[in-house]
Amino acid sequence: MIRSMAYLGLNTPAVTEWRTFGSDILGLHAIDDGADGAARFRMDDADCRLWVHPGIHNDIAYIGWSLSDEREALELKAVIEAGGAKLHRADADEAAARRVRGYYWFTDPMGFRHELSWGQYVSPGTFVPGRPMSGFRTGDQGMGHIVLLVPDLRAADLFYREVMGFNASDCIMDGTRELLFYHCNGRHHSLAIGSPAPGMRGAHHLMLEVNSLHDVGIAVDRCVETDVPVSKSIGCHTNDRMVSAYLYSPSVLRIEYGYGGIAIDDLWEPKTYSRTSLWGHKELRPDLPPAMIVGN
Template sequence: MKITSLGYLRVESPDAKEWATFGPEVLGMAVSEDPLGRPGSVRLTNDDRPGRLVVTEGRQNRLQCTGWEVASADDLAEAVEELERAGISVQRATDEQRGAACVRDLVSFTDPAGFTHELFYGQLVVPGSFKPGRAMSGFVTGGQGLGHIVLVVPDLVESLDFYTKVLGFKISDEIDMAGNRLVFFHVNPRHHTLAIMGIPGMRGLHHLMLQVGDVDDVGIAHDLCVDRKIPLAMTLGRHTNDRMLSFYVRSPGGFEIEYGWGAQTVDDEDQWVVTHMQSASIWGHRPGEAPAPACLEPVPAGAGGLTTAGPVDGKVG
């Protein structure tokens, strides 16, 4: 399967309206208009593609959908065939769903952990439209997509098998941390577009990473969070694997935003060597005052093969 990038995320939150200020004023994202004019949602973007992150008002903090981009209609058709050969049920989109996502076409399916995913091609681009919500250099997107996400899954081995053998993700490296194994995947030059960590009986979105173009953008955002008393989940630090200099802030959606700069890239796939590490950070990234993520949920019976909730420490690199 030829997934090229993370195209968009949709999340649900009882505090969706807070994103209308948190997104532009703290993160520097731009607010996009809803193409269907629906109330109760905030659409944000970090480049010329409207609606990269959509936050819908709902009863709980949870990940609704992850949107993965493929290059063309032919690639989408091939992906559907591969999913169906793997025994995955695929749902075709309606015209309304295509319009809401601002894409030419999409299909959706559910993974073994119970997450909903969409595969799409032809995401709307409005050249020159991105205007940061506050003064900043901008974000690293383009062929690297929206950013990266870290998901908590109930069965690491099952999800690892799915993402590599069915979706075609390539492993970048692995980190053993606090008794957990984190596996990082790339689909383009970004060091990792996805990482997963297994916590028996639980699933959810741990964090979304947004990469900025200048190290000062990180410092300014950090000062804004401190000044506004927005809880930090992890302090400033630098990661061992992708060398990202970043901090983690708790978002109004219950998950964390990693706000970073300076990550290395996978420039030559043929020469890439998977490594195994035992620390997520070279320095910093110490626990902040934020509680455990509020975007995690117990896995219902029959999803991911596990039903018993386990502990959540909330600290993922």
């Protein structure tokens, strides 16, 4: 059973720009580079949460999920392999590079690499934000949420629920747009999917939640001061009630920088909303690419 989003890896030609964006705009804690020159960032006690690897194209390199232990990972491995995918066990060096005790990895039918990890390394009390800020809301709710663009919404919905075991949170039907949201802990969603065009694969945003609304405003100020595009204005979502702004990262992937998302429990009943936001989230930069599209 997947417990939370543990970590994320990106590929991008813009690693240098990410170093400044990650620490100065987002307030992440930059640590020493990975062996391949990846920029690496912490956001709490975990030794590392975000890898930004050098790459020719912008892409999601891997999504790391946290499970309790290897026994749990093996149970999920069996279910996924029954569905047709082949899982591989990381060797000791590969696991250490991700700062976990171990993981199994596979590529899902949509083309995304997932890593089922356990034993994430932590160093309590050593997180130092890249700029003064209140810190990030993680813990049992994990790193945040990721919104993927999938080639086939119905196939992806079935895979993420029936095979990987995510629970449906709700659905937004906004005009012709359909967005599906999934949880695996008290965070309203750790994963969401949309399918803007058949066959298209990519990602829209990574959400990071901070402990103070002021930090959202300060991040927007820093963007304005340093010419980093704010792609959507501050607003409040209908479903998770997150008050957030969308910041345009150097790899096109937006960072939803938010505060105040609701927590849900086992009694949560999926709902259907007719729009994404109660207020705000106005598109400010229609001139920029609408999402990180990587093809298939």
